[in-house]
Amino acid sequence: MKKYHVLICLLLMGTRLIGQKPVESDYYKIAKIATPEGIVLEVGGLALLPNGDMAASTRRGDVYIIENPNSTRPYFRKFASGLHEILGLAYKDGFLYCAQRGELTRLVDKNGDGKAERYETVYSWPISGHYHEYSYGPKIGPDGSFYITGNVAFGNTDWWAGKSTVPWRGWTIKISPDGKMEPFAAGMRSPCGIGMVDGEFFYGDNQGDWQGSGFISHVEKGDFLGHPASLNWADRPESPVKMRKEMVFNIVDPRDNPLVKPEYVETEAKPMTTIYEMAKTLPNMGIKSPAVWLPYGVLGVSTSELLVDDSKGKFGPFAGQVFVGDQGMSKIARVFLEKVNGRYQGASFDFMSGFRSGVLRMTWGSDNSMFVGGTNRGWGSIGREDFGLERLLFTGKTPFEMKAVRAMPDGFEIEFTLPVNRKLAADINNYDVSSYIYKYHPVYGSPMVNRKENPVRGAQVSADGLKVRLVVDNLREGYIHSIVPEGVLSEVESNPLLHGTAYYTLNAIPAGAKANIPLQTPKPKAKKELTDPSKEANTPDNQTKEAGPKIAASIISDKEAKALLTKHTCLACHKVNEKAVGPAYTEVAKRKYTNAQIEALIAMPKPSNWPEYSTPMPPMGHLPKGDIKKLAAWINAQK
């Protein structure tokens, strides 16, 4: 008997020791919510009702009350319908509120029959009738007022350029419960994700023209968040925004010729700037750079919902942090926020992938599960379904993750969820830190620019093994610092990190005492072929086909290709033989480009080559030239 037990233990240990890497679903599970056939549940809003029912609004104009939503057979009741593309939902003082394209509506069930009879217009705002002018919300502020944000429109000839043709497009507006509107902040492009964090209003914008990548930002009254189109209304008497278009265009060439789409230019006449630098150049004008950037292709393609973990630990180790949805990548990222010198900054991490459609809205259920709803109509997503509603449940098992990263006067301090292997964590050669930023310009998106390596000079593990203080050289304020503890494993079970990279937006380096540890010089890093184990396991796109007969010896193996594609985030948008956000590699191969042509297109993509895809590929010229060469040849070999 005893021998048998020991054998089993050994087998179990052996299984782990052999190297079965942890995956996201070991810790969090996605459960589909059974939805009656025929209900087009393109979720645009979610709100938990006090009695435990979940209310869901859709892009088709319906509001459903889902009763007993945590069960295997929830009951759907249509509460309201006929609204104009609802993209939000909130419950306040007994009523449901939602933003339609053109108004904030209060839905009232007067006679208690489970259906709305009164569709009250709380406030109706101007819209031009352009398809892109989506309106989001409401989110409710601490003073009980409603926050609404609105997308810009686009030009006709200059279809790439965001426009604000009627008042308050590209703005956040605040509406009081009795219907008085106050313009709050400007500079938004596609402000789909909004939410309250610590009683402060935050929002997330989508990568696009003027917005180099996705991000979340703290928004205060009078702020300008970057996109200049909305400044058309900044000089209205009721506007609190001090920024003006000319101030932006004095620093950045708007390149607004309606016949020429601005493409990425490495060196322009005017010196390159970032929104962080522009805020420094024009202080006290309300320019607000992101609190936390969500790097494009990894975390921030089409940023959607913001949701604070207020579960007090019942949803895992990330209590108090902010979850951020992404529609295009069908995933949720995680953001740790802190305040340095009075302003918000922090780190973003990958959290959970594999949702069935685009992730548009998240909210908490009554049992500390996260309800995740979405749609991909019009834009495509990694998740193949057109729409759906799912629940994300915590299994109770704590993943080995970087729980938080805090800025230090001379580097960073990583807080882990579980104790680290002390020897590995104290070795500076097990950390890879680099930094870069995105350009602020009228071009759609931005490549990572001004990239530099940041040598790690010291690593000190705390007594309890949960924290590591890193001393890092060449810190730059206003830059995103990518921190990869590549070689660090957990103490128990020797697991690698579930998600291996932290992206810290270093708006300010805090003052204070330096770490009291002897500095070392890290060994020079060889270009390893090693895959980042956590990334490989957790992308939904692990579809590189098995190695077939090789055409030429010079083409890399599928395994190496998969590693490079994962590392360089190509798989965020491409699959090998299936259409995703971008074309399949087999389709690219059919075009019979030369390898050199593909290399050039990776650096400077031409979206016009693929008119049926709505999301343009960002320039990837910053990747190592050798990797680009290898990938170009490998792509051409795909059949």
Added chain:
Amino acid sequence: MKKTLWTLVLFIPMALQAQTSLPLKDLSFWQNTNKANWQIASDAQADLSQHGVLSLIPGTGILVNLPDKTNKANLISAKEYGDFDASFDFMMAAESNSGFYLQGRYEIQLMDSWGVKNPGTGDCGGIYKRRKFIPQEYLYEGHAPRVNACLAPGLWQHMEISFQAPRFDAQGTKIANAKVLMVKLNGAVLHENVELTGPTGGPIAETEVAKGPIMIQGDHGAVAFRNMEITDLSNLPATMDPVSYQVFYGVFTSPEEFKDKKADVSGVTEKISWDVSAKPFGFAEILKTSFEIPKAGKHQVEFEIGGKHIIKLNGVEIYKELIQENNRRRTEIVDLPAGKVALEITVFKKNKSSANKLGFWLKGPEFRSTAYHSFGSFLNSSSDDPILMDAKNPTIFRSFMDLYKNGKKTKRVVHAVNVGNPANLHYTYDLDNGSIAQIWKGDFLNTTPMWDSRGDGSSRPRGVVLGLPNVPSLSLQENLFSQSDVVSEPYKIKGYEVDQDENPTFLYEIGGADVTDKIRIVDHKYLDRTLKIKNAKAGQKVRIGLSTDIKQVNENTFVLDGKSYYIQATGATIETQGLSKVLTLPAAEQVHYSILW
């Protein structure tokens, strides 16, 4: 960005073809009936409630039938027709019945079907049933209209008919059925491509013919006609010689790269076809043929080609596309002489993903659009499924709504509420000014424009649309004649409330007054509108009609816009300023009127 083809509407200019406007100053177009029921007048008027009553105003310009017991002949044209298009305005007396017989044999029913929920073969615009007498009288077949597009009696309605005569061989045996290519009533399509197996009930003869007269039924009821036009399309289409082709395989970026080379494949084929190329991409081809044009004049060339292309007709390059490979259908109008006309089409295609298609059509002064491509060269199919919304129960649906006048878009209403009804009478309410912007008959909405891919946020009415003044209903005296869609007083939208059947009542505040606006559909026939106004300003009025043409028909009935629709209201007044007229009611606590259409 992929654009779906539901937006493609071909406007075929009527000036292309040989059209005859029927002179309605006398009855010379028609055979003599020796009866008195058919007459010429300058205008007619019907009474909504009086069965069969149609009164005349003497003069010329319209054709009227006033049958009685002894005078009730049918009217038959002197001229005979094979293929033709016809269009006309008509006015029915209440509960009246008539018919427009194509070749005197195939009846398109004219009927007062106002308010009929499910129109049948005997309703307005229906293709009437056939009739057998053996063993006993028995009615069969016929084709019901898709929607009830019929308006109220006494209003001018518009019908368009496209007809293709039966075809016979040299021995006189029928080899193809007659076809109703299209019938449109008030702009709504009722039938498309319906084959007729034989004459319908009550024809001038039971035999079918290559040419026959127009007949209008005169023995059933009072009816009036005006603006009658017939386009004779009896001539045969242009014939085309066999097509000689040359195919070059390879990836070409311009015709210079292949046109002087030796072809990889050449030959002759019967019809224009892209698939003379064995490869679906990476090819170029040159197709050459000639047409025998029957009559000189303006011709419409229509083509839809996958790949870059150049089209030369009669030696002249009429179109070239050297950039795009995915192409929509295009039309070009060309003047062609009678006789032999050469056609040369050059196509070159390198992308696999662009569609393989070569569709080519030609339409002439006296023949309909005819296809000259092979069956496999152009597949008549669409992969986009339309997304339609019906109103089997009262349905409220907000979307952007474009308003049109005379075929041109005038405005996009951005805060529009569309209200659909199982009575198939629907309306759009503009929240921004409290007006009923339009009403329509037929099915409810086509929501494909807003739900196919990203969509554009708008939907379209399915059926016949009546545009109404998109102006604030409540108005102060000084703005009574204003055409502006903007409310000039302080205005607050309050939304709407629905009753237990989901019918909405709209709420708003205007200039200190509180308004509820309740619109209900009655009897499948008309809109009933009740406004309740609290604290109305002195002198504020409710504008229930705004037009250059408002006439009082009886004590509480008015007809507007050249007999387009009726307003019924007690105590309404017509005020005039220059050419503008406005029909008003005082803004009392309760204001009520009806729109009959």
